[in-house]
Amino acid sequence: MLSLKKALILGAFSFFSVAILNPVLAQVKFTDSLTFDPSIKVGNLANGLKYYIKRNTTPAQKAELRLVVKTxxxxxxxDQQGLAHMTEHMAFNGTKKFKKNDIISYLESIGVSFGNDLNAYTNFDETVYILPIPTDQSSNLEKGIQVLNEWAHNVTMKDADIDNERNIIIEESRMGLGADDRIARKLFPKLFSDSRYAYRIPIGKDSIIKNFKYDAIRRYYRDWYRPNLMAVVVVGDVNVSAAENLIKKYFSPLKNPVNERPVVTVNVPPYKTTEAIVVTDKEATDFNISLMYSVTPRKVEYLVEDYKRTLIKQLFTSIINQRFYEITQQPNAPYLYAGVSLAGISKNYEQFSLSIYPGTNDASKALEAAIKELERVKKFGITKSEIDIQKRNTASFFEKIYNERKSSLSSDLAEEYIRNFLVNEPVPGIEKEYAYVKLILESLTPKDFSDLVSYMDANDNNYLITLTGPGTGDDMDLPSESELLAVAKNAMNSKDVTAYEDVAVSTILLDKLPAPGTIVKETKDLILKTKSWYLSNNTKVTFKITDFKDDQILMAARRQGGYNNYDLKDKYSAELSTTIANLMGFGNFDAVTLNKALAGKTANVTASMSATVDGFYGNSSVKDLETLFQLLYLKATSPRVDSMQFANYIDKRKQQAYYQFSNPETVFIDSLLKLKNENNPYAGSIVETAEDLNEVQLYRAVEIYRERFSDVSGMEFVFVGSINEDSLKLFVEKYIASLPSSGKTFGWKDVGVRSAKGIHNIEINKGQEDKSLICQIYSGEIPYSEDMELKAQIITTILNKKINEELREKIQGIYSGSISGGLTKLPYNNFYFIVQLPCGPDKVDVLIAAMKKEIDELISKGPGKKDLEAAKAELLHQHPLSLRSNRYWLEQITEKIFPGNDMEFNLNYEYYIKNINSKSISAAAKLFFENGNIITGVLNPEVKK
Known part of the structure; x- marks a missing residue:
């Protein structure tokens, strides 16, 4: 989960758990101190280790454990560059009490999967170990805390294990190689102002990883893994006192080094001068311009007035980004995207920056236009109406999260406590935070935002401009560094900047409310606990009332249909029809004004069309349910036609597609899929080309949209969540039963796209880095059944475990690889499995052979008992969590509608899993992998080293 500082980029709010504006709570003052949530048990051991414990029952019978190290x-x-990250890897290679792979094997036996659940990460300033465990057995909590304890001070670091892990780290490093990495490494010294951050990239240096002496990594572990730099976090369905006693039992004996090394705070100096840098790479796929001001030290929030400044920064960046968005919706916009952020480059600093994606437009004009927009803010400020919109959005966001406070995920809470430990982010508790938000939002005026202009004032702060991209092409002549500086200076001193003109927007979505229809029949499903209403316009509504989240209602609609019903000449007009409609707007609203009209509302509806299905998806809070229905009616009946917006969209898509095939992997995957689909024109390309986009016709796209969504004949709507039946009934009759319906029968179409039969091999030589990618596709036709789909899931789970154990740990040929796939019903019964193995060119043949060996053994011998039980445990562990999810039930009910799944199978899921045996998995694997349809693709570099 993003911290607040990173969330500023998105205009999100993840600073605290949040609160509704409840007028009965006590008033607070700006000079009040921010309090700490009393429901969290926080303590410090004598050795300096800090711990956080919180009982939270979402999800039930599960706890999230974290070991956080401030290093x-x-x-x-x-001589240690890359060894902080490698130390994290070594924790999974064995400790004094857990031999290599014992930890992973134990956790997999209780349903915790390595990589998906069990994981860790290393950054510039911290290392965090992530350990989720089921708590249905009390012994699991103690075992989990014991594992954290072992990672904290008992990692064995054996010579052989270190040597084995070197190759895996090299493969992880190899995966990151490419245009983005080459560009970034050229920029880092400038971006980080030549500070230590520029030369301590967490992945490190391959030359050091290959050759460092054993003591170098052991020295790092001794120096920095010590209790006074650590925190233990436990959040979940646990007994708080029991968890605290276990932490004290296992972590109190830890001791700090006698002569401990002092923690050095890395200072990032301001930019010494204003400069620009241009970096190009022939494999880059887009252009990016950034303007970054010098960093400023991040202030710790202690008082309510500190929180106010943080909230104002969020609102401020959101307002500016809304202005940039509005510009991108105009004809001949100077850039595809632009936005500002206050994200920090390290935990102790924040930095105001402007990012611009010019597409294939003139880079100088894009930079000039974006800077002038900032100058508009500097000279004229922001308007009261802009502030009011963001205040409504903020209040709505806070209200929803407050209403769902009882269903806050343990993993999200754990992340919040981690940030408190690392950067002192406050954790005041919901009730207190309500008062803060109420006070702040009621008090805000345009004057409160004026101080933030100093972040953008180039006269008092040097800045850095970067321009990166594919290089000079036929359609784009890149400016030089001196030209970029001149453009920026002229734009900042421009005299032709005028005030922002805000346009009043109506909040009434429908000019005229529709005449209601009626419910003509009602049925109940006692097993699924659903109720269905048959409506007078030949539609149906099914709903399920749940208590999983207190303020969430999800909606979906489905019927047979899809863009396969259209000929090749309409292919792209049909596939892009819903996107085009959303961009042009509905009724009296274009995309910009509709967003403003919905300010403060938590409601959304989107029309959706796949190859074989027509439908809608939506969601709302409880109080905004009618808004969801009004949006549904509006988007079903009133798509707009806006030729300028259409032309603007097609131009943007062409610009985005222009350089996509500069990426070697894009070329490879596109070639592989065309081989798989036998160049069937209905299958298309991985990336739409300019030629494809030229086929899109405005009026035909709108006509197709109306054909699919302005006639709801035979469509079934599904609602799941915290539903009031009386309210739902009122809105269903008013807004769904009144939708146009001709009585027409809609159906789906099979256009004949099939996977190539036989064995095929393809090799693509492209890319300058010494890296390869193996991609194998197994496919065939087989009758669909839920039982066979379940076996496919178990097979992929087992094989993914074997990929980790054999191809990664033993062969050391990959950092990560995977197999995915399963069965599909439409447009024909078939299956597919895709193996992906990124590796070095010298390991291609070895890895292909090793993967074949694992598949052959699964067919001939079946899975071992341990592997099968671990795979079943993982699925059994996940299923109860799914059953407490609104989205799961929405998907299950809509799939029951079409193409028609077996709900009995899903309701008795655990029974079917437990009855799967090794023999049945072997037989299923034989059907999947011995049918003779195999495509093996290999991407190799242009020149093998």
Whole structure:
């Protein structure tokens, strides 16, 4: 989950758990201190270790454990570059009490999967170990805390294990190679102002990883893994006192080094001068311009007035980004995207920056236009109406999260406590935070935002401009560094900037409310606990009332249909029809004004069309349910036609597609899929080309949209969540039963796209890095059944475990690889499995052979008992969590409608899993992998080293 500082980019709010504006709570003052949530048990051991414990029952019978260490790559010595990250890897290679793979094997036996659940990460300033465990057995909590304890001080670091892990780290490094990495490494010294951050990238240096002496990594572990730099976080369905006693039992004996190394705070100096840098790479796929001001030290929030400043920054960046969005919706917009953020480059700093994606437009004009928009803010400020819109959005966001406070995920809460430990982010508790938000939002005026202009004032702050991209092409002549500086200076001193003109927007979505229809029949499903209403316009509504979230209602609608019903000449007009309609707007609203009209509302509806299905998806809070229905009616009946918006959209898509095939992997995957689909024109390309987009016709796209969504004959709507039946009934009759319906029968179409039969091999030589990618596709036709789909899931789970154990740990040929796939019903009964193995060119043949060996053994011998039980445990662990999810039930009910799944199978899921045996898995694997349809693709570099 993003921290607040990173969330500023998105205009999101993840600072605290949030609160509704409830007028009965006590008033607070700006000078009040921010309190700490009393429901969290926080303590410090004598050795300096800190712990956080919180009982939380979402999800039930599960706990999230974290070991947080205030050390990262900035603490590395010259001979240790990359070893902070490698130390994290070594924790999974064995400790004094857990031999190599014992931890992973134990956790997999109780349903915790390595990589998906069990994981860790290393950054510049911290290392965090992530351990989710089921708590249905009390012994699991103690075992989990014991594992954290072992990672904290008992990692064995054996010579052989270190040597084995070197190759895996090299493969992880290899995966990151490419245009983005090459560009970033050229920029880092400038971006980080030549500070230590520029030279301590967490992945490190391959030359050091290959050759460092054993003591270098052991020295890092001794120096920095110590209790006074650690925190233990436990959040979940646990007994707080029992968890605290276990933490004290296992972590109190830990001791700090006698002569401990002092923690060095890395300072990032301001930019010494204003400069620009241009970096190009022939494999880059887009252009990016950034303007970054010098960093400023991040202030710790202690008082309510500190929180106010943080909230104002969020609102401020959101307002500016809304203005940039409005510009991108105009004809001949100077850039595809632009936005500002206050995200920090490290935990102790924040930085005001402007990012611009010019597409294939003139880079100089894009930079000039974006800077002038900032100058508009500097000279004229922001308007009261802009502030009011963001205040409504903020209040609505806070209200929804407050209403769902009882269903806050343990993993999200754990992340919040981690940020408190690392950067002192406050955790005041919901009730207190309500009062803060109420006070702040009621008090805000345009004057409160004026101080933030100093972040953008180039006269008092040097800045850095970067331009990166594919290089000079036929349609784009890149400016030089001196030209970029001149453009920026002229734009900042421009005299032709005028005030922002805000247009009043109506909040009434429908000019005229429709005449209601009626419910003509009602049925109940006692097993699924659903109720269905048959409506007078030949539609149906099914709903399920749940208590999983107190303020969430999900909606979906489905019927047979899809863009396969249209000929090739309409292919792209049909596939893009819903996107085009959303961009042009509905009724009296274009895309910009509709967003403003919905300010403060938590409601959304989107029309959706796949190859074989027509439908809608939507969601709302409880109080905004009628808004969801009004949006549904509006989007079903009133798509707009806006030729300028259409032309603007097609131009943007062409610009985005222009350089996509500069990426070697895009070329490879596109070639592989065309081979798989036998170049069937209905299958298309992985990326729409300019030629494809030229086929899109405005009026035909709108006509198709109306054909699919302005006639709801035979459509079934599904609602799941915290539903009031009386309210739902009123809105269903008013807005769904009144939708146009001709009585027409809609159906789906099979256009004949099939996977190539036989064995095929393809090799693509493209890319300058010494890296390869193996991609194998197994496919065939087989009758669909839920039982066979379940076996496919178990097979992929087992094989993914074997990929980790054999191809990664033993062969050391990959950092990560995977197999995915399963069965599909439409447009024909078939299956597919895709193996992906990124690796070095010298390991291609070895890995292909190793993967074949694992598949052959699964067919001939079946899975071992341990592997099968671990795979079944993982699925059994996940299923109860799914049953407490509104989205799961929405998907299950809509799939029951079409193409028609077996709900009995899903309701008795655990029974079917438990009855699967090794023999049945072997037989299923034989059907999947011995049918003779195999495509093996290999991407190799242009020149093998």
């Amino acid at each position: 990262g790559s900035v603490n590395e010595d010259e």
